[in-house]
Amino acid sequence: MKHNFARRMAIGAVAAWSVAGIVAVAPGSAVAAPTTTAASNAVASSTAATQVSNPRCTAALFAQAQQLVEVDLAGRVTQLNALATAAGNTANHLTTGDRQTLQTDITTVELPGIEALQSQAQSATTCAGLRVVARSMVFTYRVYVVMTPQTHLTIVVDDETYIEGVFANLEPQIATAIQNAQAAGKDVTAAQAAFTDLKSQVSTAQGETSGQAAQILAQTPAGYPGNWQVFLGARTNASNAHTDLAAAYADAQRIRTDLQ
Amino acid sequence: MKARKLATATLCTCFAVTLAACGAGSSSHVVARLTPTTSAAATSSTTLGPGTVTSSIPGSAPGTGTPTTTPSDTLNPQTLDQVAADLGALDNSLNTANSDLSHPQGDS
Numbered sequence: 001m002k003h004n005f006a007r008r009m010a011i012g013a014v015a016a017w018s019v020a021g022i023v024a025v026a027p028g029s030a031v032a033a034p035t036t037t038a039a040s041n042a043v044a045s046s047t048a049a050t051q052v053s054n055p056r057c058t059a060a061l062f063a064q065a066q067q068l069v070e071v072d073l074a075g076r077v078t079q080l081n082a083l084a085t086a087a088g089n090t091a092n093h094l095t096t097g098d099r100q101t102l103q104t105d106i107t108t109v110e111l112p113g114i115e116a117l118q119s120q121a122q123s124a125t126t127c128a129g130l131r132v133v134a135r136s137m138v139f140t141y142r143v144y145v146v147m148t149p150q151t152h153l154t155i156v157v158d159d160e161t162y163i164e165g166v167f168a169n170l171e172p173q174i175a176t177a178i179q180n181a182q183a184a185g186k187d188v189t190a191a192q193a194a195f196t197d198l199k200s201q202v203s204t205a206q207g208e209t210s211g212q213a214a215q216i217l218a219q220t221p222a223g224y225p226g227n228w229q230v231f232l233g234a235r236t237n238a239s240n241a242h243t244d245l246a247a248a249y250a251d252a253q254r255i256r257t258d259l260q
Numbered sequence: 261m262k263a264r265k266l267a268t269a270t271l272c273t274c275f276a277v278t279l280a281a282c283g284a285g286s287s288s289h290v291v292a293r294l295t296p297t298t299s300a301a302a303t304s305s306t307t308l309g310p311g312t313v314t315s316s317i318p319g320s321a322p323g324t325g326t327p328t329t330t331p332s333d334t335l336n337p338q339t340l341d342q343v344a345a346d347l348g349a350l351d352n353s354l355n356t357a358n359s360d361l362s363h364p365q366g367d368s
Binding site: 232 | 335336337339340342343344346347349350351353354356357358360361364365
């Protein structure tokens with residue numbers, strides 16, 4: 001995992017600089033491959049043997065560099081619109097506050113910012129001007145490595161918190177059901193064991209998700225790459241909570257079957 | 261002649277009365293056999309809503325027993341179904357988040 005993280009940091013740094021570098025480097029200096037967006041790849045593959053694989057912004061290559069930046073900006077607009085849709089989807093269980101936070105970040109900060117850069121890229125006439133746009137696109141907004149995991153992980157954690165609440169509300173009902181069955185002469189040993197496990201699983205899941213949404217939402221584009229570890233940690237906790245909640249559901253099913 | 265007719269009529273009457281008696285017995289038997297079925301149907305129709313099915317205490321006369329809640333009925337199946345659906349949606353969300361972190365688009 002540490003290796004992956006280090007590798008990711010290196011790739012991120014190279015990729016970020018590649019976009020800026022396409023319009024920024026001094027004559028003669030080479031720049032790594034452009035970003036890995038589909039649009040950029042299409043451009044790269046179509047001209048792999050020429051400038052894009054080793055891009056430089058010169059007067060002769062300015063149009064290609066400008067096109068590449070515009071494609072990358074368009075990809076980010078598409079991604080941000082998808083994130084806004086996910087944040088606004090009432091089928092998930094985002095809390096009202098978290099939904100509002102995400103929607104505000106996406107639709108009033110990120111999206112207008114990237115769209116403004118689209119206009120700047122279109123009107124840029126020099127490599128220096130294009131460089132400013134490319135750098136801001138990557139470093140100011142961090143659409144793929146901050147906004148995207150932030151949105152999706154917050155949805156996951158809030159969904160899990162909601163399910164934990166459902167189980168917590170069920171617990172008194174299950175306790176009553178077991179008591180009634182026992183009073184009616186039924187052997188409730190297995191049901192009671194399943195109930196004990198259910199409570200333990202839900203409690204563990206609650207511990208894993210508690211405070212996670214706030215921590216995820218506190219991350220900003222400026223905090224990258226340091227906050228990548230925050231996202232990885234949140235994913236681990238969310239995965240564990242998911243496993244626990246699935247086990248709690250299996251317990252509930254077992255209890256219901258046993259008491260029938 | 262008259263006496264023979266009278267005897268025949270008497271025999272027929274007795275036979276008819278016997279048949280009627282048998283019929284009455286059969287009818288009462290059928291009613292008695294159907295009663296529990298009817299009672300069971302009535303009991304099963306007392307569902308008040310999901311998870312709130314009431315049933316009579318075994319052995320009590322239909323309609324006279326004190327309704328009680330079956331223990332398992334307090335675990336609402338619709339609630340569990342909804343939890344299953346939520347867990348399914350959670351699977352998808354978690355997969356998406358995993359994909360973001362494992363294969364981010366753009367690295368930027």
